[in-house]
Amino acid sequence: MKKSVFYHAGCPVCVSAEHDIISLIGLDNVEIVHLGDNKERIAEAEKAGIQSVPALVTPTGNVLHINFGASMEEVKG
Amino acid sequence: MKKSVFYHAGCPVCVSAEHDIISLIGLDNVEIVHLGDNKERIAEAEKAGIQSVPALVTPTGNVLHINFGASMEEVKG
Numbered sequence: 001m002k003k004s005v006f007y008h009a010g011c012p013v014c015v016s017a018e019h020d021i022i023s024l025i026g027l028d029n030v031e032i033v034h035l036g037d038n039k040e041r042i043a044e045a046e047k048a049g050i051q052s053v054p055a056l057v058t059p060t061g062n063v064l065h066i067n068f069g070a071s072m073e074e075v076k077g
Numbered sequence: 078m079k080k081s082v083f084y085h086a087g088c089p090v091c092v093s094a095e096h097d098i099i100s101l102i103g104l105d106n107v108e109i110v111h112l113g114d115n116k117e118r119i120a121e122a123e124k125a126g127i128q129s130v131p132a133l134v135t136p137t138g139n140v141l142h143i144n145f146g147a148s149m150e151e152v153k154g
Contacts, residue, residue: 004101020135024081024102058097066141 002059004030007045009053010037013069017054021066030056035075046072079136081107084122086130087114090146094131098143107133112152123149 006021008014021030035042035053045055049063052071056064083098085091098107112119112130122132126140129148133141 016139017141020137020139020141023137024106024135029101058101060097060100062093062097064094064097064143065145066143068142 004059005033005048005057006030007033007035007041007050007053007055007057009035009070009075011053011069013067014054017066017069021054021056039076042072042076081136082110082125082134083107084110084112084118084127084130084132084134086112086147086152088130088146090144091131094143094146098131098133116153119149119153 004025006018008018018032033041033045035045048057048061050057050065050072052065053069053075054066056066058064081102083095085095095109110118110122112122125134125138127134127142127149129142130146130152131143133143135141
């Protein structure tokens with residue numbers, strides 16, 4: 001199965017959600033991307049439809065915005 | 078393992094998220110609660126910390142608000 005991708009930016013809300021997502025769907029099924037450390041992937045995240053982090057892109061391409069940690073504008077800043 | 082509980086209210090955003098969550102974590106691992114059809118469970122959802130639907134309560138009791146379908150006030154109305 002194609003992996004989900006979890007985008008975050010290291011904020012407390014992000015870290016908490018990351019633990020929950022890994023616990024729910026398993027570390028093997030999700031790629032974790034820290035956009036603060038990987039700014040070159042911000043464009044890819046925006047193209048996927050991500051407006052805030054943390055967010056999960058499912059294998060089918062749907063975006064699940066989970067709680068609210070930071071806007072993409074804040075991540076770019 | 079204790080099940081997660083997915084609360085929704087039948088809105089389009091809720092139904093879409095429901096499909097994604099079931100696909101990600103498996104129908105056996107999540108209880109689906111339609112608060113519009115089960116208004117007696119609204120108090121339980123609020124006690125768990127749910128402010129809007131759709132939302133997932135993890136086995137450890139964390140609340141993941143997923144996208145935004147409706148506020149709890151709208152669900153009560």
